[in-house]
Amino acid sequence: MQTVLNLLEAEPIRLFLSFGVILFLVLNLAGILTFAERKVAAYIQLRYGPNRVGPRGFLQPAADVVKLFTKENVSPQRSDLWIFLGAPIAMFLPAAAVWLVVPFAPRSVVADLNVGIVFFIALTSIGALGLIMAGYGSRSTFSLLGAMRGAAQMISYEVPLILSLLGVIMLAGSLSFQDVVNAQAGGFWNWYFLPQLPMFITFYIAGVAEARRVPFDLPEGESEIVGGFMVEYSGMTWGLIQASEFASMALVSAITATLFLGGWQPPFPFLDLGNFNWLWFAIKTALIIFTFQWIRWSLPRLRMDQLMDFGWKVLVPVCLIWLFVTAGAMLAFPSVF
Amino acid sequence: MLGEERKTEETTLSQPVSGRLANPDIRDEFGLETIDMNMGPQHPAMHGLLRLILELDGETVVRCDPVMGYLHRSKEKISENRMYPAVIPITDRIDYMNNMAMEYGYCLAVEKLLDVEIPPRADAIRALMNEFSRIMSHIPSLGFLLLELGAFTPILYAFRERERIQSIMEEVTGARMMFHYIRLGGVKADLPEGMPEKMWEYIEGLENRLQPDFIDLIEGNEIFIARTRGVGKMSPEKAVEMGLTGVPLRCTGVEFDVRKHYPYGWYKNLDFDVVTDDAGDVEASYRCRIGEVRQSIRMIKQILENLPGGEVMGDTGRRIRPAEGDGIARVESARGEYAVHVVSDGSDTPYRVHYRTPCTVNMQLLQEIVPGHYLPDIMPIMGLIDPVSGAWDK
Amino acid sequence: MKGMGITLKHLFDKKVTRQYPEYKKETFERSRGLLTVDMDRCIACLQCMRICPDHCISIEQEKRDADGSGKAKPYAVGFVIDDSRCMYCSLCVEVCPVNCIYHTEEFEAQAYNRLELARQFGERPVDPTIDPKPAVKKKPKAAKQAPKKEAAA
Numbered sequence: 070m071q072t073v074l075n076l077l078e079a080e081p082i083r084l085f086l087s088f089g090v091i092l093f094l095v096l097n098l099a100g101i102l103t104f105a106e107r108k109v110a111a112y113i114q115l116r117y118g119p120n121r122v123g124p125r126g127f128l129q130p131a132a133d134v135v136k137l138f139t140k141e142n143v144s145p146q147r148s149d150l151w152i153f154l155g156a157p158i159a160m161f162l163p164a165a166a167v168w169l170v171v172p173f174a175p176r177s178v179v180a181d182l183n184v185g186i187v188f189f190i191a192l193t194s195i196g197a198l199g200l201i202m203a204g205y206g207s208r209s210t211f212s213l214l215g216a217m218r219g220a221a222q223m224i225s226y227e228v229p230l231i232l233s234l235l236g237v238i239m240l241a242g243s244l245s246f247q248d249v250v251n252a253q254a255g256g257f258w259n260w261y262f263l264p265q266l267p268m269f270i271t272f273y274i275a276g277v278a279e280a281r282r283v284p285f286d287l288p289e290g291e292s293e294i295v296g297g298f299m300v301e302y303s304g305m306t307w308g309l310i311q312a313s314e315f316a317s318m319a320l321v322s323a324i325t326a327t328l329f330l331g332g333w334q335p336p337f338p339f340l341d342l343g344n345f346n347w348l349w350f351a352i353k354t355a356l357i358i359f360t361f362q363w364i365r366w367s368l369p370r371l372r373m374d375q376l377m378d379f380g381w382k383v384l385v386p387v388c389l390i391w392l393f394v395t396a397g398a399m400l401a402f403p404s405v406f
Numbered sequence: 407m408l409g410e411e412r413k414t415e416e417t418t419l420s421q422p423v424s425g426r427l428a429n430p431d432i433r434d435e436f437g438l439e440t441i442d443m444n445m446g447p448q449h450p451a452m453h454g455l456l457r458l459i460l461e462l463d464g465e466t467v468v469r470c471d472p473v474m475g476y477l478h479r480s481k482e483k484i485s486e487n488r489m490y491p492a493v494i495p496i497t498d499r500i501d502y503m504n505n506m507a508m509e510y511g512y513c514l515a516v517e518k519l520l521d522v523e524i525p526p527r528a529d530a531i532r533a534l535m536n537e538f539s540r541i542m543s544h545i546p547s548l549g550f551l552l553l554e555l556g557a558f559t560p561i562l563y564a565f566r567e568r569e570r571i572q573s574i575m576e577e578v579t580g581a582r583m584m585f586h587y588i589r590l591g592g593v594k595a596d597l598p599e600g601m602p603e604k605m606w607e608y609i610e611g612l613e614n615r616l617q618p619d620f621i622d623l624i625e626g627n628e629i630f631i632a633r634t635r636g637v638g639k640m641s642p643e644k645a646v647e648m649g650l651t652g653v654p655l656r657c658t659g660v661e662f663d664v665r666k667h668y669p670y671g672w673y674k675n676l677d678f679d680v681v682t683d684d685a686g687d688v689e690a691s692y693r694c695r696i697g698e699v700r701q702s703i704r705m706i707k708q709i710l711e712n713l714p715g716g717e718v719m720g721d722t723g724r725r726i727r728p729a730e731g732d733g734i735a736r737v738e739s740a741r742g743e744y745a746v747h748v749v750s751d752g753s754d755t756p757y758r759v760h761y762r763t764p765c766t767v768n769m770q771l772l773q774e775i776v777p778g779h780y781l782p783d784i785m786p787i788m789g790l791i792d793p794v795s796g797a798w799d800k
Numbered sequence: 801m802k803g804m805g806i807t808l809k810h811l812f813d814k815k816v817t818r819q820y821p822e823y824k825k826e827t828f829e830r831s832r833g834l835l836t837v838d839m840d841r842c843i844a845c846l847q848c849m850r851i852c853p854d855h856c857i858s859i860e861q862e863k864r865d866a867d868g869s870g871k872a873k874p875y876a877v878g879f880v881i882d883d884s885r886c887m888y889c890s891l892c893v894e895v896c897p898v899n900c901i902y903h904t905e906e907f908e909a910q911a912y913n914r915l916e917l918a919r920q921f922g923e924r925p926v927d928p929t930i931d932p933k934p935a936v937k938k939k940p941k942a943a944k945q946a947p948k949k950e951a952a953a
Contacts, residue, residue: 110558112810112812112815113559113810114558114559114562114563114810115562115563115566115810115813115814115815115816115817116562116815116816116817117815117817117819210441210442210443210444211443213441214441214443214462214465214781218465283556283557284556284629286556290556290782291450291556292450292451292553292554292555292556292785293451293554293781293782293784293785294781295449295450363808366557366558366559367557367559367806368556368557368627368629369552369555369556369557369627369629369630369633370555370556370557370629370633370782371629371632371633372632372633372780372782372783373465373780373782374465374780375632375633488853489851491851491891492851492853492889492891494889495853495887495889495891496853563810566816569816573826576828576830576831577828577830578830579830580828580830580831580832580890580903581831581832581888584887584888584889586889586890595830598828598829598830618806619806622806623806
């Protein structure tokens with residue numbers, strides 16, 4: 070027994086095991102999120118949503134997964150098979166791997182990297198690669214258009230995403246997620262969304278774009294390019310792409326909660342739950358995910374040129390201006406910070 | 407016709423590509439080429455079965471050729487082999503979003519040959535049901551426009567309204583979509599007991615719901631305005647030249663409505679405005695549709711206020727055999743001017759029936775307007791035309 | 801952004817979905833459901849068969865003294881309604897002189913096989929696949945006028 074525990078303590082094994090746990094959690098999370106998505110959509114649209122499988126439809130995601138596994142995996146005859154099949158994995162793994170650095174509660178983080186934010190940025194950028202692979206490998210006009218849109222969009226929105234993080238990094242003075250959360254201790258007035266409000270909004274919008282959700286779901290473009298880069302996918306490959314979409318949505322929500330809404334910090338000091346502080350983190354993440362869904366079922370989609378205009382002409386200048394304001398304030402009143 | 411089309415396609419393809427690029431000057435530098443893309447016939451935004459052959463320069467459409475005929479059911483030929491009353495269920499299936507107007511046009515055309523007097527109550531009920539049918543078509547078409555822009559929710563609010571009207575229709579006519587209610591010489595049956603009150607109640611409710619559920623949800627949305635303002639813009643001259651009718655014509659500012667300018671049936675007695683807009687883009691067509699729903703509500707109220715009494719069926723005799731000759735009637739359907747030409751040779755069945763559906767004519771707009779727009783702009787332009795697959799193929 | 805408030809409001813509104821198998825849509829007096837025939841009243845006049853635009857009714861007729869009056873009258877020994885063809889236009893219902901064919905409130909017509917949709921009413925089954933009235937013989941306009949001209953000449 071003791072040897073087993075000792076073996077678990079060993080660094081590579083611990084990391085692999087935790088990654089397995091994380092992978093398991095993320096896949097489950099994706100299932101739960103599809104269910105939540107459908108329920109929220111249905112309630113907004115005056116429907117009931119899935120309510121046949123299991124009590125109140127809770128087993129619907131399980132039924133969906135069984136269905137996806139039993140479906141034939143069709144690939145187009147002239148597709149580039151390796152790229153075609155590799156794309157879902159290339160999309161899913163980075164989205165799942167970032168969860169390694171997300172602090173769920175004090176000290177409960179798989180890898181407390183001192184460059185956690187850089188790790189997050191680096192891995193979300195890889196997501197665009199999977200998207201291009203999917204679009205290129207399918208060998209279809211629709212998916213090619215979707216991939217081109219996706220690449221342009223992800224790269225353009227990476228810029229405001231990173232710029233909006235700089236304010237937080239400057240205030241916290243660290244690139245580690247744990248340090249950022251610790252710096253926001255002591256009530257919601259210490260959270261960074263108040264001093265960094267424009268950055269918070271920018272990060273949120275850029276996050277929606279990174280997760281490819283309405284109104285920025287141009288790579289999918291349901292009504293114009295019919296699913297875009299994933300038009301040719303079926304069965305579990307499609308399921309994996311969907312899982313990675315939901316995982317990256319949850320990820321952006323979790324990062325937003327961590328950086329701007331205090332992570333696992335309670336809104337008031339007297340609400341400190343001790344070991345159960347991860348509940349605060351879960352509640353905040355769930356609320357942000359809900360706003361994502363609410364936006365999705367209310368707004369139409371932007372056009373490519375409008376999307377680019379919005380990213381480069383509105384979000385980037387706002388970020389740059391607020392960066393200078395933050396820097397100026399820190400120089401002028403060093404005692405406050 | 408088809409051969410001719412193919413030929414033009416080939417000749418355009420053999421031409422040098424650079425002339426049709428959006429930015430021809432950069433082509434020589436980088437050796438860029440256009441992509442050919444087949445949109446449809448199976449495509450969620452094609453309102454049924456329509457195939458668009460697109461030539462794309464990046465996201466810009468250089469050429470757009472609509473190919474129709476994937477839902478051709480030879481309605482005109484079938485009509486020739488059926489007895490006069492049995493054609494009415496066929497007309498129901500031409501424009502399946504606005505069936506009442508299709509029945510109405512055919513009945514008016516045959517009645518011109520029949521020498522039958524239509525009782526005033528039947529005329530009023532025909533107009534009443536036609537206006538309900540128009541609301542039933544216009545409100546979902548707003549939903550479809552939003553659906554194609556990427557917002558999924560308005561379509562379900564629209565279909566909630568449509569379901570409620572369908573229940574009213576079922577109580578009156580017996581069916582939810584394929585009514586078969588307007589007959590040669592009148593209507594099938596009188597309104598059931600208590601129906602006018604029920605209609606009145608529904609119309610009042612719709613008037614209250616129109617503002618929050620549709621206008622606020624759609625117009626109060628910056629992205630909707632950004633996506634539709636200035637998209638699909640055309641001049642009134644161009645619209646008249648192409649022979650457009652209905653909302654695509656009226657949204658350019660041309661005031662033409664068959665109900666107003668060539669009144670038929672009970673419309674002579676009704677007071678209503680022709681809704682026009684000057685902009686001539688997709689946003690204008692949306693405003694026109696909302697305005698027409700309001701006008702329809704106004705007309706329904708007027709009809710219900712003074713509904714004449716009496717019979718609902720004129721005397722057509724047991725066997726319907728119109729005199730030899732031509733009968734032509736035009737009505738304003740939800741999509742534009744719908745005309746029926748019936749040729750009779752004095753027998754039980756029509757010699758020839760021709761349906762002039764507005765969608766077929768309005769569809770040529772795609773070829774003219776789409777080139778130069780971005781690819782996602784095709785969808786709002788389809789929403790501007792609001793075609794129905796059954797109506798353009800017949 | 802006004803739309804966001806509206807969708808939020810509807811999130812808590814009463815839902816309008818009808819849960820189909822448990823809750824069936826209300827039907828009205830005039831609703832046109834599946835057709836049914838009261839064979840006791842049928843006088844085998846074949847009018848419904850003639851008017852039907854989709855050729856979905858086939859009747860097999862026989863002269864029989866059914867009511868014991870000593871006179872042989874037409875009697876429908878076979879009567880089939882093919883639901884796979886019917887379009888519920890209710891022309892047959894209107895034309896029936898004894899009101900023996902009518903719409904029920906039933907609207908669920910589904911089967912695994914097309915032939916199952918043909919419902920037999922008579923004592924002898926009729927093959928629903930045979931077209932009861934082969935294409936209407938249409939007299940062309942010219943042919944009708946030609947004999948007249950000859951007579952005039």
